[in-house]
Amino acid sequence: MARVAGRTLTREEVAEAAWRVILRDGLHNASIRAIAKELDATTGVVTYHFHDKAELLLFALDRLGGAIVRNMDAAQAGSTGIERIRRILRTTLPLGPQEVSGWRLWISFVGLAMSNKKLREEHQRRLDILNERFEIELRALVRSGEIPVAIDPAQEADALVALSDGIGLGYLLRPKAYPAEKQWAIVDGYIESRLGVSRVARGAARP
Amino acid sequence: MARVAGRTLTREEVAEAAWRVILRDGLHNASIRAIAKELDATTGVVTYHFHDKAELLLFALDRLGGAIVRNMDAAQAGSTGIERIRRILRTTLPLGPQEVSGWRLWISFVGLAMSNKKLREEHQRRLDILNERFEIELRALVRSGEIPVAIDPAQEADALVALSDGIGLGYLLRPKAYPAEKQWAIVDGYIESRLGVSRVARGAARP
DNA sequence: ACGTGAAACCAACAGTTGTTATATTAAACG
DNA sequence: CGTTTAATATAACAACTGTTGGTTTCACGT
Numbered sequence: 001m002a003r004v005a006g007r008t009l010t011r012e013e014v015a016e017a018a019w020r021v022i023l024r025d026g027l028h029n030a031s032i033r034a035i036a037k038e039l040d041a042t043t044g045v046v047t048y049h050f051h052d053k054a055e056l057l058l059f060a061l062d063r064l065g066g067a068i069v070r071n072m073d074a075a076q077a078g079s080t081g082i083e084r085i086r087r088i089l090r091t092t093l094p095l096g097p098q099e100v101s102g103w104r105l106w107i108s109f110v111g112l113a114m115s116n117k118k119l120r121e122e123h124q125r126r127l128d129i130l131n132e133r134f135e136i137e138l139r140a141l142v143r144s145g146e147i148p149v150a151i152d153p154a155q156e157a158d159a160l161v162a163l164s165d166g167i168g169l170g171y172l173l174r175p176k177a178y179p180a181e182k183q184w185a186i187v188d189g190y191i192e193s194r195l196g197v198s199r200v201a202r203g204a205a206r207p
Numbered sequence: 208m209a210r211v212a213g214r215t216l217t218r219e220e221v222a223e224a225a226w227r228v229i230l231r232d233g234l235h236n237a238s239i240r241a242i243a244k245e246l247d248a249t250t251g252v253v254t255y256h257f258h259d260k261a262e263l264l265l266f267a268l269d270r271l272g273g274a275i276v277r278n279m280d281a282a283q284a285g286s287t288g289i290e291r292i293r294r295i296l297r298t299t300l301p302l303g304p305q306e307v308s309g310w311r312l313w314i315s316f317v318g319l320a321m322s323n324k325k326l327r328e329e330h331q332r333r334l335d336i337l338n339e340r341f342e343i344e345l346r347a348l349v350r351s352g353e354i355p356v357a358i359d360p361a362q363e364a365d366a367l368v369a370l371s372d373g374i375g376l377g378y379l380l381r382p383k384a385y386p387a388e389k390q391w392a393i394v395d396g397y398i399e400s401r402l403g404v405s406r407v408a409r410g411a412a413r414p
Numbered sequence: 415a416c417g418t419g420a421a422a423c424c425a426a427c428a429g430t431t432g433t434t435a436t437a438t439t440a441a442a443c444g
Numbered sequence: 445c446g447t448t449t450a451a452t453a454t455a456a457c458a459a460c461t462g463t464t465g466g467t468t469t470c471a472c473g474t
Binding site: 216248250251252 | 450453
């Protein structure tokens with residue numbers, strides 16, 4: 001071992017250092033040396049835990065996706081009906097600094113994913129999961145009669161994914177155009193007129 | 208001059224060569240040398256027309272945005288009412304190979320834009336224009352009574368931008384999930400239930 | 415107390431990058 | 445024809461990249 005002061009570093013810590021470098025300097029500046037420097041270490045730390053740089057990036061993206069799914073599950077627990085859908089959106093929309101960082105990381109990888117199959121599959125995985133959650137909730141709502149039977153859960157789920165992803169992308173490029181209240185206004189407006197469900201509580205803030 | 212066979216190259220041609228390289232090999236592989244090779248020329252061609260690589264990329268993105276706006280104007284001309292909004296969407300959605308290429312290029316730049324102010328401003332410009340067009344049309348529709356007065360044109364415009372961008376992003380990552388018919392189904396479904404306007408012609412294909 | 419092996423360091427390599435400076439070409443013009 | 449000059453080619457530079465291999469450190473089980 002080494003590292004006089006401080007314990008040994010894990011793969012997760014390396015990945016998180018990569019996140020920080022990407023957020024600060026951009027993905028194209030996230031070299032192995034830069035990531036090592038972020039850890040106050042040398043390149044050996046990185047090359048020990050990861051065979052490739054590709055493997056590191058994939059792992060970093062995978063862990064990011066995992067965190068998103070975990071947040072989604074946690075947010076959803078303990079609520080019912082249409083509120084469960086709003087809870088999902090609560091974690092996917094760029095409402096707070098944490099979600100914004102997630103979005104910024106995510107979008108940083110999208111460009112690379114255009115020419116990297118494995119990264120693209122990782123992106124797909126996240127969208128598939130998100131879509132599935134929406135679809136499950138919509139089906140339940142149709143069954144319980146809370147929303148019209150005319151609603152096609154599969155298509156409506158893809159629409160919700162698109163709407164929330166569009167807001168996320170839009171926020172990164174034009175933050176002023178999508179403050180938290182407006183994000184909710186758009187989403188609630190959609191749910192209300194499309195699914196025929198109006199908000200229970202007053203105000204547009206978080207539930 | 209030089210170039211035994213073939214006339215002299217313009218800035219636009221260099222930019223378009225850059226597009227091709229980006230589409231084929233990804234933005235991170237679009238080096239000055241690779242772009243020159245795409246033109247069957249040497250780096251001198253590129254460095255002669257552009258002082259910087261940053262300037263080249265900015266120009267390439269600017270020209271891409273210009274093409275999008277031109278397409279939008281052309282598609283909109285000669286139609287009225289709600290159809291004008293659908294015509295805008297016709298050019299922003301990834302419906303055909305041409306639009307998909309545009310989207311792929313656009314998304315390739317987004318990552319870089321996260322850490323490059325000028326590129327980000329160029330992205331903003333496109334979204335601002337798109338938003339403005341939607342808002343103009345929505346205002347006109349409210350005035351003419353074609354859609355409810357309760358509609359807030361500003362907010363609804365941002366919602367439309369988000370929805371179409373979300374579909375664009377979603378298509379690149381999960382093409383199967385967003386075939387052309389489904390894109391229209393989502394968009395028309397939104398317009399119908401949110402703006403209270405149903406399609407005139409039958410079928411979900413292009414107008 | 416001592417070896418064993420995990421964890422990290424360090425140096426070097428070959429390749430690529432953007433940039434700059436200089437040389438070469440050929441078309442246009444007088 | 446000769447000159448000029450826009451357009452391209454060429455060559456070289458220093459900086460940076462991912463990757464490899466050898467070396468050092470130190471915690472732990474015996």
